[in-house]
Amino acid sequence: MTTISARIPQIDWSQGFDRHWNGGNLAVTHAFNALSLLFPQAERFFIEVAREVVRGLGSTLNPDLERAVKGFIAQESTHTQQHNQYNAILKTQGFENVVYDFVQRLQERSHRDFSPLTKLAIVCGYEHYTAILGNYILTNPQVLGSAEPDMALIWGWHSAEETEHKAVCFDLYRAAGGGWLRRNLAFLLVTLNFSLMFGRLYFSLLYRDDCLKPLRVVKTLRESLSFHFGASGIAWHLLWNGVRYLSPWFHPWNQANRSKLQSWLSANQFRLRKVGDDHER
Ligand SMILES: [Fe+2]
Numbered sequence: 574m575t576t577i578s579a580r581i582p583q584i585d586w587s588q589g590f591d592r593h594w595n596g597g598n599l600a601v602t603h604a605f606n607a608l609s610l611l612f613p614q615a616e617r618f619f620i621e622v623a624r625e626v627v628r629g630l631g632s633t634l635n636p637d638l639e640r641a642v643k644g645f646i647a648q649e650s651t652h653t654q655q656h657n658q659y660n661a662i663l664k665t666q667g668f669e670n671v672v673y674d675f676v677q678r679l680q681e682r683s684h685r686d687f688s689p690l691t692k693l694a695i696v697c698g699y700e701h702y703t704a705i706l707g708n709y710i711l712t713n714p715q716v717l718g719s720a721e722p723d724m725a726l727i728w729g730w731h732s733a734e735e736t737e738h739k740a741v742c743f744d745l746y747r748a749a750g751g752g753w754l755r756r757n758l759a760f761l762l763v764t765l766n767f768s769l770m771f772g773r774l775y776f777s778l779l780y781r782d783d784c785l786k787p788l789r790v791v792k793t794l795r796e797s798l799s800f801h802f803g804a805s806g807i808a809w810h811l812l813w814n815g816v817r818y819l820s821p822w823f824h825p826w827n828q829a830n831r832s833k834l835q836s837w838l839s840a841n842q843f844r845l846r847k848v849g850d851d852h853e854r
């Protein structure tokens with residue numbers, strides 16, 4: 574039995590970070606920035622939905638799973654706190670979250686039109702994407718190899734914890750009686766929404782940073798193609814692992830990558846502070 578614990582990365586956000594913090598790579602810096610801008614709103618929604626389903630299950634919920642959900646909530650709360658500080662610096666650099674209102678409306682509509690179980694199926698879809706991204710970063714440390722140390726830390730930490738809690742919402746969904754069809758219909762919706770939101774935000778950041786102007790556009794395009802479609806491009810990981818999710822036998826831990834998260838945690842333990850209780854799972 575392992576535990577799910579919330580940790581705080583020791584980052585002094587008052588120092589800020591460079592506009593092109595990932596070794597001057599415009600495309601990769603802004604891909605990560607776009608994700609950071611999306612996280613706080615999304616993670617608040619995940620927490621609300623998980624709490625709602627737990628309340629609905631009441632005393633029928635397995636205590637181990639209940640502890641795991643508490644660990645999940647603790648981790649997502651600290652992610653939100655850290656990314657809010659990250660995003661405040663982006664704001665001072667002149668960047669804004671152009672999809673904030675769209676996401677707000679989408680979430681309000683989900684609360685109004687969908688059952689708690691369907692909303693949890695949506696959360697499972699997003700959690701699968703964050704697990705893919707987490708595994709990608711833990712497997713390809715060179716992506717952050719030239720990043721400022723604090724930025725490499727926040728993304729490594731977030732990746733490790735997304736990997737650690739990747740099965741919690743999935744197990745909660747199954748415990749609440751969720752099935753294959755709803756999970757996969759929700760995944761299609763999530764794939765569409767995530768692509769739209771990320772794409773819109775990514776191009777707005779590149780545009781705002783003059784990365785699409787004639788003098789820079791070739792560099793931006795080259796970096797972006799290499800990051801997305803290069804030999805270890807993220808698009809291949811998203812595609813292959815997205816297809817895996819469609820299987821009726823899918824479970825997040827079918828991809829046994831716990832050793833990657835443990836090696837990252839051991840190597841970076843001195844820069845993390847544990848908070849709260851441990852939650853067994
Ligand atoms: Fe997170």
Ligand SMILES: [Fe+2]
Pocket residue numbers: 649700703735738
């Ligand atoms: Fe997560």
